[in-house]
Amino acid sequence: MNRGSLTFRLAFAFAFVAIATAAISAVVIMVTWQRQFEVYIERGVEERALEAADYFGTQYERAGDWQTAAAMGLLSVGVSPDLRIEVFDAEGTLIAHTVAPGGTTEDEAAYEWSEVTASADILVDDGVVGTAIVTQRTRGGIFTERDTWFRKVSLLGLAVAAGIAVALASLAGVLYSRGIVKPIEAVTRTAESIRAGDRTARTGMTGGDPVADLGATFDQMADAVEAERRFEQQLTADVAHELRTPLQAIQATVEAMQDGVLPTDEERLALIHDETVRLGRLTQSIMELSRLETGSAPFAFGVLDAAGPVGTAVESSRALMESTGHALEASLQTDLTVNADADRLMQAVGNLLSNAARYTPEGGTVRVRLLRDGAEAVIEVADSGMGVAEDDRERVFTRFWRADPARNRASGGLGIGLAVVREIVERHGGRVGVHGSDLGGAAFVIRLPLAGEKR
Numbered sequence: 001m002n003r004g005s006l007t008f009r010l011a012f013a014f015a016f017v018a019i020a021t022a023a024i025s026a027v028v029i030m031v032t033w034q035r036q037f038e039v040y041i042e043r044g045v046e047e048r049a050l051e052a053a054d055y056f057g058t059q060y061e062r063a064g065d066w067q068t069a070a071a072m073g074l075l076s077v078g079v080s081p082d083l084r085i086e087v088f089d090a091e092g093t094l095i096a097h098t099v100a101p102g103g104t105t106e107d108e109a110a111y112e113w114s115e116v117t118a119s120a121d122i123l124v125d126d127g128v129v130g131t132a133i134v135t136q137r138t139r140g141g142i143f144t145e146r147d148t149w150f151r152k153v154s155l156l157g158l159a160v161a162a163g164i165a166v167a168l169a170s171l172a173g174v175l176y177s178r179g180i181v182k183p184i185e186a187v188t189r190t191a192e193s194i195r196a197g198d199r200t201a202r203t204g205m206t207g208g209d210p211v212a213d214l215g216a217t218f219d220q221m222a223d224a225v226e227a228e229r230r231f232e233q234q235l236t237a238d239v240a241h242e243l244r245t246p247l248q249a250i251q252a253t254v255e256a257m258q259d260g261v262l263p264t265d266e267e268r269l270a271l272i273h274d275e276t277v278r279l280g281r282l283t284q285s286i287m288e289l290s291r292l293e294t295g296s297a298p299f300a301f302g303v304l305d306a307a308g309p310v311g312t313a314v315e316s317s318r319a320l321m322e323s324t325g326h327a328l329e330a331s332l333q334t335d336l337t338v339n340a341d342a343d344r345l346m347q348a349v350g351n352l353l354s355n356a357a358r359y360t361p362e363g364g365t366v367r368v369r370l371l372r373d374g375a376e377a378v379i380e381v382a383d384s385g386m387g388v389a390e391d392d393r394e395r396v397f398t399r400f401w402r403a404d405p406a407r408n409r410a411s412g413g414l415g416i417g418l419a420v421v422r423e424i425v426e427r428h429g430g431r432v433g434v435h436g437s438d439l440g441g442a443a444f445v446i447r448l449p450l451a452g453e454k455r
Helices: 006-063 066-071 105-112 145-195 209-260 266-294 307-323 341-361 417-427
Strands: 083-089 096-098 113-124 127-139 304-306 326-330 337-340 365-373 375-383 433-438 442-449
Touching: 006 066, 006 083, 006 113, 006 127, 006 145, 066 083, 066 096, 145 209, 209 266, 266 417, 304 307, 307 326, 307 341, 307 365, 337 341, 337 442, 341 365, 341 375, 341 442, 417 433, 417 442
Parallel strands: 326 365
Antiparallel strands: 083 096, 083 127, 113 127, 304 337, 365 375, 375 442, 433 442
């Protein structure tokens, strides 16, 4: 297993966590075990002190005083060699005690001894007649040899359990990492195939886990990149076509005039002029859209009533509508304050009106409405024209997109106007969409946040 591989690193991480858990558990268990055992010893000595006090209280009550009790030999009590019992009267005078445990003087010097002491009052008729003190003395600390043996066995068992846990954790790390590494390797291979030129390569991964979601997201990204690549190819073809047609017309007309086939008259010069103007508008539109998309186009924002620029755009388009035989209706609510660039907002509405006039048959209706919807100002440009297919509504604002690729320049344009509208609206913090109109055609809707309103 390669030490730099993800499998090794995950297996090592799992094993490390198991070791750390075992070590922490051992420390906690030993500290807790030792403290609880000390408490157990202390409580045992306290219980023995209470038992001794009760016993000597009974002897005192029978004898009547400590001297008589001592003379009767009632203070002699058999205890284990690791205990010492001392009896004091009410004044604190030592009455009797057992033989001190711990062995000989040589034993005293050869070993370290530990003592735990507890005392209890000797009561007779609710009166204190003395004190019993019990001392447990153990060689080598409070733990006996059996206690030490038990602790060693416990640690050994914990060590064996830790070893098993480490082995299982390492195995789980290897298995788990393989489940992660294989999908990641599939994503890597797919990325390398795409880089090598295979645009159709996909991971094909599905499922609900994060790694499968990664593969599915990668496939979606690859689909989006491929769609964008096809779009750019179509864009190049469209732009080349739109530029080539007027240039060919100009070139053919000029060559014909040079050869004397066509006269150099006002009609021919007007044709060249019209084609040149169309080229200029096309070039200007492309440059304008590019500046908007890159954010380099200047905007002069200011707080204003949206009815101002919208009304100006309507009046500017009225002559166009009348010339094409369209009925133009306008219903504009005032006092809808927005933070906007008046010229850019007027440009966006003007593009929508121009688009509506282009796709609405002669004698149709174009309607403009400005109203409030919550914390937003809503600008709607609706028409009774051909409408927009539901499948095309997500793409209609895409630059250079046309619903009908065969539509000529005169009727369909190049599809820059709506892309410009989207960029302008988004720079204003708004959004634009399209849906079916009650007039029978399309309804383009711009939503802008009202100044000072929370959305």
